[in-house]
Amino acid sequence: MAEVIMPKMGDAMTEGKVLRWIKQQGEAVQVGEALAEIETDKVNVELPADEAGVLAQILVPEGQTVPVGQPIAIIARPGEAAGEAPSAPERPLAAAAPPAPTRAAPKEAPQRVPPEERIKASPLARRLAREHGIDLAEVQGTGPEGRITKEDVEAHLARRAAAAPAPAAPAPIPAAVPPVTEEVPLSRMRRTIARRMSESKQQAPHFYVTVEIRMDEALSVRRQLNEALGDKVVSVNDLIMRAAALALRAYPNLNASFSGEAIRRHGEVHLGFALALPEGLIVPVIRHCDRKGVVEIAREAADLAERARQGRLRPEELQDATFTVSNLGMFEVESFTAIINPPQAAILALGSAQPRPVAEGATVRVAHVMKATLSADHRVTDGAEAARYLGEVRRLLENPVLLVADLSAGEAPPLRRRDNT
Amino acid sequence: MAAVTTYREALRATLMEEMDRNPAVVLLGEDIGVYQGTFRITADFLSRYGPRRVIDTPISELGFIGAAIGMAMLGLRPVVEVMTWNFSLLAADQILNNAAKLRYFSGGQVEVPLVIRGPNGAGVQLSAQHSQSLEAVYAHFPGLQVALPATPADVRGLLLTALRGQDPVIFLENAALYGVKGEVPDGDAAIPFGRAEVMRGGRDVTLIAYSRMVHLALAAAEHLAREGVEAEVINLRTLRPLDGETVIHSVRRTHRAVVVQEQWKPFGAAAEIAALISEEAFDLLDAPVERVTGADVPMPYARNLELLALPHERDIVAAARRTLYRQ
Numbered sequence: 111m112a113e114v115i116m117p118k119m120g121d122a123m124t125e126g127k128v129l130r131w132i133k134q135q136g137e138a139v140q141v142g143e144a145l146a147e148i149e150t151d152k153v154n155v156e157l158p159a160d161e162a163g164v165l166a167q168i169l170v171p172e173g174q175t176v177p178v179g180q181p182i183a184i185i186a187r188p189g190e191a192a193g194e195a196p197s198a199p200e201r202p203l204a205a206a207a208p209p210a211p212t213r214a215a216p217k218e219a220p221q222r223v224p225p226e227e228r229i230k231a232s233p234l235a236r237r238l239a240r241e242h243g244i245d246l247a248e249v250q251g252t253g254p255e256g257r258i259t260k261e262d263v264e265a266h267l268a269r270r271a272a273a274a275p276a277p278a279a280p281a282p283i284p285a286a287v288p289p290v291t292e293e294v295p296l297s298r299m300r301r302t303i304a305r306r307m308s309e310s311k312q313q314a315p316h317f318y319v320t321v322e323i324r325m326d327e328a329l330s331v332r333r334q335l336n337e338a339l340g341d342k343v344v345s346v347n348d349l350i351m352r353a354a355a356l357a358l359r360a361y362p363n364l365n366a367s368f369s370g371e372a373i374r375r376h377g378e379v380h381l382g383f384a385l386a387l388p389e390g391l392i393v394p395v396i397r398h399c400d401r402k403g404v405v406e407i408a409r410e411a412a413d414l415a416e417r418a419r420q421g422r423l424r425p426e427e428l429q430d431a432t433f434t435v436s437n438l439g440m441f442e443v444e445s446f447t448a449i450i451n452p453p454q455a456a457i458l459a460l461g462s463a464q465p466r467p468v469a470e471g472a473t474v475r476v477a478h479v480m481k482a483t484l485s486a487d488h489r490v491t492d493g494a495e496a497a498r499y500l501g502e503v504r505r506l507l508e509n510p511v512l513l514v515a516d517l518s519a520g521e522a523p524p525l526r527r528r529d530n531t
Numbered sequence: 532m533a534a535v536t537t538y539r540e541a542l543r544a545t546l547m548e549e550m551d552r553n554p555a556v557v558l559l560g561e562d563i564g565v566y567q568g569t570f571r572i573t574a575d576f577l578s579r580y581g582p583r584r585v586i587d588t589p590i591s592e593l594g595f596i597g598a599a600i601g602m603a604m605l606g607l608r609p610v611v612e613v614m615t616w617n618f619s620l621l622a623a624d625q626i627l628n629n630a631a632k633l634r635y636f637s638g639g640q641v642e643v644p645l646v647i648r649g650p651n652g653a654g655v656q657l658s659a660q661h662s663q664s665l666e667a668v669y670a671h672f673p674g675l676q677v678a679l680p681a682t683p684a685d686v687r688g689l690l691l692t693a694l695r696g697q698d699p700v701i702f703l704e705n706a707a708l709y710g711v712k713g714e715v716p717d718g719d720a721a722i723p724f725g726r727a728e729v730m731r732g733g734r735d736v737t738l739i740a741y742s743r744m745v746h747l748a749l750a751a752a753e754h755l756a757r758e759g760v761e762a763e764v765i766n767l768r769t770l771r772p773l774d775g776e777t778v779i780h781s782v783r784r785t786h787r788a789v790v791v792q793e794q795w796k797p798f799g800a801a802a803e804i805a806a807l808i809s810e811e812a813f814d815l816l817d818a819p820v821e822r823v824t825g826a827d828v829p830m831p832y833a834r835n836l837e838l839l840a841l842p843h844e845r846d847i848v849a850a851a852r853r854t855l856y857r858q
Contacts, residue, residue, distance in 0.1 A: 232816060232817045232818060233813050233814050233815070233816045233817075234786050234814065234815050234816055234817040235817065236814075237814045237815070252856065253818075253856050254856075259817050259818070259856055260786060260817040261856075
């Protein structure tokens with residue numbers, strides 16, 4: 111017999127939720143085959159089997175959260191008793207032991223309704239569901255053993271109200287939700303965001319520096335690249351990420367974290383990019399971003415974003431970012447300030463590239479101007495350094511040939527900090 | 532005008548007021564006269580009212596409670612002090628088979644307007660046979676009324692009602708509360724039996740308690756408020772009659788209930804109240820009714836173990852959190 115335990119996926123993970131059992135009791139499993147889907151702080155991951163055999167017993171039902179390290183299932187290896195008798199999966203452990211006396215029957219024995227069909231709900235939740243015409247099977251329970259509570263039903267109602275069709279098509283009567291203040295329970299992701307962002311704002315003294323960057327050249331290079339590639343592969347954000355990563359090489363204090371006793375300057379540039387999902391914010395990471403070309407960054411970012419939307423990111427794809435880029439340009443935002451993602455030292459917030467009149471000598475012409483705002487941790491760096499870094503990002507984006515040139519392969523960093531500027 | 536006084540003073544003042552007003556009120560009990568009372572509730576009563584109205588009894592609960600029942604049947608209004616309620620067990624037959632049933636047996640011809648009062652529940656290291664809470668025992672029997680004041684105002688209000696009613700009243704004080712201060716309204720502040728008091732309003736969970744546990748529940752509510760949980764605290768004041776209406780009214784709004792008692796858990800007052808809530812408000816419950824009770828052991832003598840065996844404020848906070856599905 112081999113125990114399957116709740117794995118620790120990431121340093122901050124203390125517990126995980128079994129979202130779904132992909133394999134059922136009695137089913138054969140191969141090494142590496144997905145057993146279950148696990149929800150961690152940020153992502154849903156598939157849990158692969160470490161042992162081949164038969165999934166002899168599921169110890170943790172769907173929807174339940176358990177601490178890291180707790181057994182959640184048992185796999186019977188080939189040749190072991192439960193493997194030979196998969197038809198009696200509920201008592202795999204007893205197989206090797208002498209039969210228990212009949213009086214000491216397992217307490218679950220006289221169950222008439224299969225567990226997956228019995229919905230646990232508080233009386234109030236049942237009543238609310240009845241009043242609003244909700245099928246409890248559609249409601250996710252958050253109480254003990256997945257018990258559906260009043261809050262769960264209310265959250266379901268709120269979601270249904272949010273997803274209701276536009277007013278032009280009148281909703282069926284039961285969808286009427288009284289205009290009351292709703293308490294929406296915190297999702298795991300929301301809870302994590304709340305905690306980490308509060309910590310950041312409380313602990314890291316933020317300061318902000320904003321520059322304007324003319325993006326006409328970068329937009330043009332992007333257009334040329336995509337025409338050459340025959341597809342919309344490269345986004346403005348990919349060019350920005352490339353620029354942000356390259357510029358970090360020259361300003362290691364911004365590619366750093368504050369440990370209380372020291373400043374840890376990271377040897378690698380792992381660039382996180384903020385991505386909005388319906389359930390909240392997620393920051394996938396492009397590793398060694400300063401050593402990757404624009405197209406490579408673009409392909410990797412697109413792949414990460416697509417899998418993030420499907421909830422298929424691996425935990426390591428969300429870890430170890432040394433710097434973060436957050437872009438709200440697609441929402442026509444002029445500029446904003448972001449909260450540093452701890453323990454990183456800085457985050458770059460980008461608005462949209464908007465056509466603006468700009469003075470050039472004595473004439474005025476229209477240029478696409480993007481505002482870039484760096485939030486930095488004053489424990490680690492100072493305003494002048496932040497300004498120089500932003501100046502480098504601007505130089506790269508305004509001279510985008512530097513972004514597409516193969517500058518990353520050489521041994522010596524081609525970009526040097528110009529301390530006398 | 533309301534005056535601030537102690538639980539003990541409220542007992543003394545109310546007894547005196549009724550003795551002054553009504554010459555039929557007489558006191559009986561061990562050491563209540565010459566010795567001034569074990570807990571000094573009746574200090575100076577002997578010199579003030581004389582030995583015909585303040586009667587020191589032999590050490591025989593069966594005898595003097597039986598005598599008091601006879602006095603009550605014949606028109607007096609005796610108030611018996613039991614040194615602790617544990618000793619009332621010696622007179623259980625008199626209380627349960629005579630006092631509680633005489634009106635019923637006589638078809639309403641005979642009334643027993645008797646008050647038996649004294650400290651109930653755990654004190655400080657009084658050990659297993661002197662620390663018991665007997666309210667559920669007495670509240671079980673029809674024919675008795677069971678009052679448990681939590682505050683000086685309760686003492687005055689409930690004792691006035693007890694001294695003016697026509698039925699035997701089990702008046703359960705708490706020794707740990709004798710020094711507790713509170714406002715007592717002037718004038719005729721009689722509190723009808725069967726009327727609970729909402730001591731603190733709240734919308735998230737209802738904490739139901741009586742006697743000393745009310746103070747724990749209030750402290751727990753204060754603690755919960757700091758976590759953003761608004762707990763409503765109900766002081767039942769009498770267990771028989773029981774004010775189910777106030778309890779149900781509250782639980783209908785909060786959807787969650789925690790019942791607190793000092794007694795052992797099995798077959799206690801909290802079980803009765805939890806069952807009542809299930810019967811009357813089942814469809815409005817969002818979580819099982821929680822009980823916070825004493826440990827299911829004879830009271831230990833050692834102080835550290837005694838404290839562990841008694842309900843604590845943090846137990847109430849934890850139970851309230853469970854009803855809210857918070858850990």
